[in-house]
Amino acid sequence: MQIEEKLSLLNYKTDKGYEHITVKPDICAVCPDHFCTFACPASCYTLIEGKLNFKYEDCVECGTCFFACSHGSVAWSNPKGGHGVKYKYG
Amino acid sequence: MSEFDAIVVGAGPAGSSSAIKLASSGLSVLLVERADPPGSKNVSGGILWGNELAKVIPDWEKNAPLERFVVSKGTGLLTDDSLISIDFRSKKLENNKTGYSVLRAKFDQFLANKAKASGATLVTGVTVDKVAFKDRKVIGVEQEGDVISSDVVILAEGANPRVAIDSGLREPIGDRDVAIGIKEVIRLPETTINERFNLRGSQGYAGEYVLGFLKDGVKAGGFLYTNKETISIGAVINAADLRANNSTYSYNIMEQFVTHPFIAPYLEGGKVEEYSAHLVCEGGIKSVPRLSGDGYMIAGDSASLGFSNGLVIQGMNYAITSGIAAAEAAIEAKTKGNFSAASLHSYDEKLALNYVLEDMKNFKGIEGVTWSSLMHKAVPRIAEKVFFDMFYETGEPKRHLSEILLESIAGSGMSKSQLILEAYRAARRM
Amino acid sequence: MIILMKQVPDAEEIFIDPVKFTLNRSQARGIINPSDENALEAALKIKDSEGGEITVISMGPPQAENAILECMGRGADRGILITDRVFAAADTYATSLTIAAAVKKVGDFDIIFAGESTTDSGTGHVGPGVAEFLGIDQVTYTVSSRIEAGMLIAERELEDGIEVVSTKPPVLVTVLINANLPRRSRLRLKIDAIKKGVEKWDHDSLNLPPEWVGIKGSPTLVGALKIPEERKRESRPIKLDEIPVLVQDLVKKGIIRTGDEA
Numbered sequence: 001m002q003i004e005e006k007l008s009l010l011n012y013k014t015d016k017g018y019e020h021i022t023v024k025p026d027i028c029a030v031c032p033d034h035f036c037t038f039a040c041p042a043s044c045y046t047l048i049e050g051k052l053n054f055k056y057e058d059c060v061e062c063g064t065c066f067f068a069c070s071h072g073s074v075a076w077s078n079p080k081g082g083h084g085v086k087y088k089y090g
Numbered sequence: 091m092s093e094f095d096a097i098v099v100g101a102g103p104a105g106s107s108s109a110i111k112l113a114s115s116g117l118s119v120l121l122v123e124r125a126d127p128p129g130s131k132n133v134s135g136g137i138l139w140g141n142e143l144a145k146v147i148p149d150w151e152k153n154a155p156l157e158r159f160v161v162s163k164g165t166g167l168l169t170d171d172s173l174i175s176i177d178f179r180s181k182k183l184e185n186n187k188t189g190y191s192v193l194r195a196k197f198d199q200f201l202a203n204k205a206k207a208s209g210a211t212l213v214t215g216v217t218v219d220k221v222a223f224k225d226r227k228v229i230g231v232e233q234e235g236d237v238i239s240s241d242v243v244i245l246a247e248g249a250n251p252r253v254a255i256d257s258g259l260r261e262p263i264g265d266r267d268v269a270i271g272i273k274e275v276i277r278l279p280e281t282t283i284n285e286r287f288n289l290r291g292s293q294g295y296a297g298e299y300v301l302g303f304l305k306d307g308v309k310a311g312g313f314l315y316t317n318k319e320t321i322s323i324g325a326v327i328n329a330a331d332l333r334a335n336n337s338t339y340s341y342n343i344m345e346q347f348v349t350h351p352f353i354a355p356y357l358e359g360g361k362v363e364e365y366s367a368h369l370v371c372e373g374g375i376k377s378v379p380r381l382s383g384d385g386y387m388i389a390g391d392s393a394s395l396g397f398s399n400g401l402v403i404q405g406m407n408y409a410i411t412s413g414i415a416a417a418e419a420a421i422e423a424k425t426k427g428n429f430s431a432a433s434l435h436s437y438d439e440k441l442a443l444n445y446v447l448e449d450m451k452n453f454k455g456i457e458g459v460t461w462s463s464l465m466h467k468a469v470p471r472i473a474e475k476v477f478f479d480m481f482y483e484t485g486e487p488k489r490h491l492s493e494i495l496l497e498s499i500a501g502s503g504m505s506k507s508q509l510i511l512e513a514y515r516a517a518r519r520m
Numbered sequence: 521m522i523i524l525m526k527q528v529p530d531a532e533e534i535f536i537d538p539v540k541f542t543l544n545r546s547q548a549r550g551i552i553n554p555s556d557e558n559a560l561e562a563a564l565k566i567k568d569s570e571g572g573e574i575t576v577i578s579m580g581p582p583q584a585e586n587a588i589l590e591c592m593g594r595g596a597d598r599g600i601l602i603t604d605r606v607f608a609a610a611d612t613y614a615t616s617l618t619i620a621a622a623v624k625k626v627g628d629f630d631i632i633f634a635g636e637s638t639t640d641s642g643t644g645h646v647g648p649g650v651a652e653f654l655g656i657d658q659v660t661y662t663v664s665s666r667i668e669a670g671m672l673i674a675e676r677e678l679e680d681g682i683e684v685v686s687t688k689p690p691v692l693v694t695v696l697i698n699a700n701l702p703r704r705s706r707l708r709l710k711i712d713a714i715k716k717g718v719e720k721w722d723h724d725s726l727n728l729p730p731e732w733v734g735i736k737g738s739p740t741l742v743g744a745l746k747i748p749e750e751r752k753r754e755s756r757p758i759k760l761d762e763i764p765v766l767v768q769d770l771v772k773k774g775i776i777r778t779g780d781e782a
Contacts, residue, residue, distance in 0.1 A: 001345065001362060003339075003341045003345075006274070006341075006362065006365035007365060009362065009363065009364060009365055010364070010365065010366075033333075033336050035332075035333050035336055037339075038332060038335075038336060038337065038338060038339050038340065039270065039329070039332060039333070039340055040340070041270060041272045041340045041341050041344075041367035042341075042367060043339075043341060060365075060366060060367045060368075061131060061250070062250065062270070062271075062367040062368050062369055063249070063250030063263065063369050064270050064329075064340070064367070064369065066250075066262070066263070067262065067263050067264050067265060067267075067268070067329070068329070068333070070333075076252070077252060077256075078124055078217045078252050079124070079217065080124075080216075080217045081215060081216065081217070082124070082125065082126035082214065082215030082216075084131065085130075085131060085366075086125070086130045086131075087129075087130050087131065087132070087133065087194075087195050087364060087366055088130075088195055088363070088364060089193045089194075089195055089196075089275040089320065089322075089363065089364045089366075090129055090130070090131075090132045090133050090134060090193055090194030090195035090196075090197075090198070090364075090366065
């Protein structure tokens, strides 16, 4: 099963007005490892033609990317107002 | 005069247990949870022993949404081609408490509702930004610029404790403190689960695995727990090794586990209903931050109070125990009218007295064993070779086990002296 | 101002039973009906600029209290839950009538905001129905609204474009899901809301004849629920000079007609 298919099973209440994780493109552009792309369990970080692409909508709020990035690019905060992933089982 | 006696941040096992204890002792409590409903952002990767839960919910075994009672424990080593496992089943496990499998969306909601019923003010769907300070003392919490005041704040945010970190009350989490947990919940008929794991009624199986098939230094453990009509299966990945490898996707490790030739048959025909990920505390005692200070305490995963020795994973149980201990410390502080660091230090003392810090100190350095190359590479390879040579019929006369063992060690990629040293270290720590 | 709000099962968590063809809502948790969030936001915007009080009215089971508290956490001042077993299984007619009675009981109101439709039934009847029972004007499908010199100015998003309507309250306004970005609740307001509590109104407090409410007062019958069969779509690549042949083909199959025939 592909990761995209697994993520499609999840219920998200996406906050269109607030991105709870942001990255600094300047830092990502010169990043030597892009470990975030391997570490993130929800494949929110991908390389498209060598350029880092980040989408917060699929985030499952585990916090991995915050410590995975050792270059200070990832700013992490919790989603607000009950937004974000809503597990049915957990 | 504070608005509340206590504010508890996070309605998981630690926070809700704490709030129940506080509220039922007559303190005014605000329990704030960012998920709505509570539990919908939480993931279990362990077994609930729940012994301590009886302190706050005496009838929990009757009324809590529990899945199955574990009567069968498995430990397995997985290589590319083999599964070497020991299953422990015993009538003694049925009489003694091993614990229950739980699904946290339901279980945590039950706990939060108990806190509400005990008199706590339960607010869900609101994210606390940070704790509020005055003269370097914690005096409440801050949200969207509003300060809600309390005599004491108990932070029970889970393994990714943003409020504690952003308020400077603990160090940010690093590779050595946590592992990356990934889990799937797979639906299967109850009867199928019972047949596949040789269970009856509400009996359950809990298995832990070493994913010895992983390549290039990547290390992960696996777990498989039976629920009533689902199976919880997950991988717990060592972050430092994944970083060193830097070419393996965490989610592919999970996929490799569930499609392993001797794991897949357990799940066959099942429908994946949920995919989830969560950090798992793995750092041991050295990751535990300062547990209390002026006007605050940190409980559960937020305080890195988690533990795993490879056979037993402790998270929820420590969370409940520490949550209750924090509540007891707050109740004493209220009686004394003193919420200073010195007064709240009784929380640290309580944890030192009960099994939480005791376990963590006894198993100090265990994370070095559970994540060692010995455990993840050498042992699975040696075991595979030993069993293969023992059972594979060649028509030749059988060899002695010691002979096979020596040969297997030679092929394990570790030198004999290295192996002896590692094994000695492991045995001492386990 | 009054907000009509319904707690609905989260549409993301409803699935269709593949055997019985019925909607399985047992796994679905309650949320505020999405366009009702927009209705509340529309009212809160007016409250921000003009002041005023907002009362949220909802009809449903006792659990719907949570959704009302959430509205109060965002800035609504008062919450009323119409809840009684005799109201159960009401269709849109009986629901509109019951809610209209509650609005009358609240009494003093100028603008009523409601979501355009609910995700669990999608009729869009209740807002306009309430307006009819109250005998007041209604402005539907709005994407914005403001007060100017005592008049409500609203923009209606229609198929042909935006229609700007000016009307004098009392008026009922239904709000589309793309109208605004609903704000988040605040801890301070939620604590206040819990302290204040939600008023529960039952059948007795509305004083309606029993045959007007619930299933007895509901003329609608649901015949059946079916999943339409998915029709297979055909496609094939064509070259530009094949277009005349393709057109003839489509005419032959009766998929399109030429101007000559019409």
